[in-house]
Amino acid sequence: xxxxxxxxxxxxxxxxxxxxxxxxxxxxxxxxxxxxxxxxxxxxxxxxxxxxxxxxxxxxxxxxxxxxxxxxxxxxxxxxxxxxxxxxxxxxxxxxxxxxxxxxxxxxxxxxxxxx
Amino acid sequence: xxxxxxxxxxxxxxxxxxxxxxxxxxxxxxxxxxxxxxxxxxxxxxxxxxxxxxxxxxxxxxxxxxxxxxxxxxxxxxxxxxxxxxxxxxxxxxxxxxxxxxxxxxxxxxxxx
Numbered sequence: 677x678x679x680x681x682x683x684x685x686x687x688x689x690x691x692x693x694x695x696x697x698x699x700x701x702x703x704x705x706x707x708x709x710x711x712x713x714x715x716x717x718x719x720x721x722x723x724x725x726x727x728x729x730x731x732x733x734x735x736x737x738x739x740x741x742x743x744x745x746x747x748x749x750x751x752x753x754x755x756x757x758x759x760x761x762x763x764x765x766x767x768x769x770x771x772x773x774x775x776x777x778x779x780x781x782x783x784x785x786x787x788x789x790x791x792x
Numbered sequence: 793x794x795x796x797x798x799x800x801x802x803x804x805x806x807x808x809x810x811x812x813x814x815x816x817x818x819x820x821x822x823x824x825x826x827x828x829x830x831x832x833x834x835x836x837x838x839x840x841x842x843x844x845x846x847x848x849x850x851x852x853x854x855x856x857x858x859x860x861x862x863x864x865x866x867x868x869x870x871x872x873x874x875x876x877x878x879x880x881x882x883x884x885x886x887x888x889x890x891x892x893x894x895x896x897x898x899x900x901x902x903x904x905x
Contacts (some may be wrong), residue, residue, distance in 0.1 A: 709893070718878060721894070721895070739798060778824045781893060783837070
């Protein structure tokens with residue numbers, strides 16, 4: 677079946693512009709995560725959506741970053757007034773988290789964001 | 793909140809030898825511990841996971857051990873092969889679906905021919 681889909685796969689933009697990154701999770705997955713991965717680095721947690729609960733935004737690095745998840749499915753990560761340090765790969769993951777236990781995450785291929 | 797530490801950050805082993813990566817976690821309520829492998833330029837992929845009701849789990853050349861008392865868990869790869877070269881991430885999360893998964897900082901494993 678279809679996995680986690682992210683778009684665009686690559687995005688090059690000028691400093692100061694806004695960007696929107698999209699994530700289509702696996703159908704039926706209630707949990708959705710956004711991570712940022714700089715070159716050669718680990719997975720930096722950004723935000724976590726779980727069902728109808730309020731999202732955990734504790735990882736967002738500044739108020740220029742925001743995310744939405746409409747209808748419990750597709751999510752959009754928005755970065756306003758982009759800076760060069762925002763350049764990274766943005767990864768989305770979804771999982772079939774239930775009330776009983778966490779389940780494995782499935783990652784998308786990521787969006788490689790480059791700020792000129 | 794949960795904190796996961798992973799060691800070593802880099803590891804180089806001779807092909808055919810074993811590799812061990814260790815992680816510790818801080819939240820005693822954590823009970824789910826997955827391991828992910830990320831090859832260069834690709835997405836992280838789950839290779840094995842363990843829950844706190846077991847102490848060890850094996851899948852061919854890969855095994856994970858869990859010590860809940862000491863709050864640490866380890867990944868063991870035996871008979872290493874060139875295709876095992878990648879970055880490996882451990883992670884931990886709590887029992888509830890409201891508990892987000894926290895990742896370690898990663899181990900870059902290189903297999904020497």
